[in-house]
Amino acid sequence: MSSITFTWTVQPSEDGQLLRNYLREEKRISRRALADIKYKGGKITVNDQEVTVRYVVATGDVVTINFPEEKVSEWIKPTMLPLDIVFEDDHLLVLNKPPYLPTIPSKGINEESLAGAVIHYYQENGIRSTFHAINRLDKNTSGLLMIGKHRHIHDLFVKEHVKKNVRRTYLALVHGEVMDSSGTIDAPIGRKEGSIIERTVTDAVDGQSAVTHFEVVERYRGATLVQLKLETGRTHQIRVHLSHKGHPIIGDTLYGGREDGIDRQALHSSVLEFTHPLTDEVHILRRPLPKDMERLVEKWRNNLA
Known part of the structure; x- marks a missing residue:
């Protein structure tokens, strides 16, 4: 199986740095990842010689890091399931997740889970990694989901999320006619008292800031x-905010929706936009509505729902 390896050549502007600073600041390797390389079987070499992070790099040095093998969580069962791969490179996997499958x-x-299907795919293709979801979807939500093939890309994308460099767009079919053509729902979300699953809009101190922008596509x-x-x-977030606005998602019985022609929340992650942190390439990925939502929309268009 191939290990996760990165190699760089030190540039003149990077000359004279401690290797620790070079890796942390220039290559954005996390402190925790460096600790794992040191204590869990990884390796750092310069010009094919193993070194410590106290080494001082010079122009032209070839720096290579080998990440230790990642252990798969014991509760993830590798399972052979078909994967709808939308994008893949050495660092990322973007899938179109079907409904009814937990991430x-x-x-x-x-x-069975998407994580288990991905681990099976990794084992079949010699990828020595565990499952790193960069964004998650509820079990009954379909659409685009991004997975890091190693912990370094996952760490980078956590920072990209903070910088708002990952943008997600969803489509939902909701009860009632939303009168505002567009708007923003800015309402903090916290756990619903007495429930370990449900969330609610709350003014309590444990409520977390939550902002959702919406735009009407079609009214029926x-x-x-x-x-x-x-x-x-x-x-x-989307489910709670739409319910709070008085327009729960059709099929979302947890938050006030009714199963009118669909037995899951009619919610689909349709567009994923991101700047790849290792290549600087901008990607805009799209997936149309799945068949169950497409049929439901057609029923409402024809006043048959």
């Missing part, structure tokens, strides 16, 4: 297709 299995439950008699863009990424 990560619940601890202690031996269930009794339903609306809306496009949503997230500024934050709280658990169940």
Whole structure:
């Protein structure tokens, strides 16, 4: 199996730095990752000679780091499932997740999951890594989901999220006719008292800032297709915000929706935009509505729902 390896050549502007600073500041290797390389079986070489992070780099030095092998979480069961791969390179995997499949299995439950399918794919293709979800989707939400093939790219994307360099767009079919053509829902979200699953809009001190921008795509008699863009990424954010606005997602029985022709929340991650932190390439990936949502939209268009 191939190990996760990076190699760089030191440039004149980087000459004279401690290797630790070169890796941390120039190559954005996290402090934790450097500790794992030191203590968990990784290796750092300069010009094919193993060194410590106290080495002083010089122009032309070839720096190579080998990350230690990552252990797969014991509750992730490798499972052969078809993957709808939208984008892949040595660092990233972007999938179109089907509904009804959890991103990560619940601890202690031996269930099929997207994580298990990805681990099986890694094993088949010699990728020595565990599952690093960069964004997550609820079990019954479909659409674009980004996965890091190693911890370094995951660390970089966590920083990209903070800098708002990853943008997600969703489509949802909601109950009722949304009258505002566009707007912003800015309402903090916290756990609902007495529940370990549900979230709610709250003014309590433990509420986290949550901002969702929406735009009406189509109105029907009794339903609306809306496009949503997230500024934050709280658990169940879109579902909670739309319910709070009085327009729960069709099929989302947890937050007030009814199963009108669909037995899951009619929510789909349709567009993913990001700047690749290792290549600086801008990617805009799209996936149309899945068949169950497409059929539901057609019913509402024809006043048959």
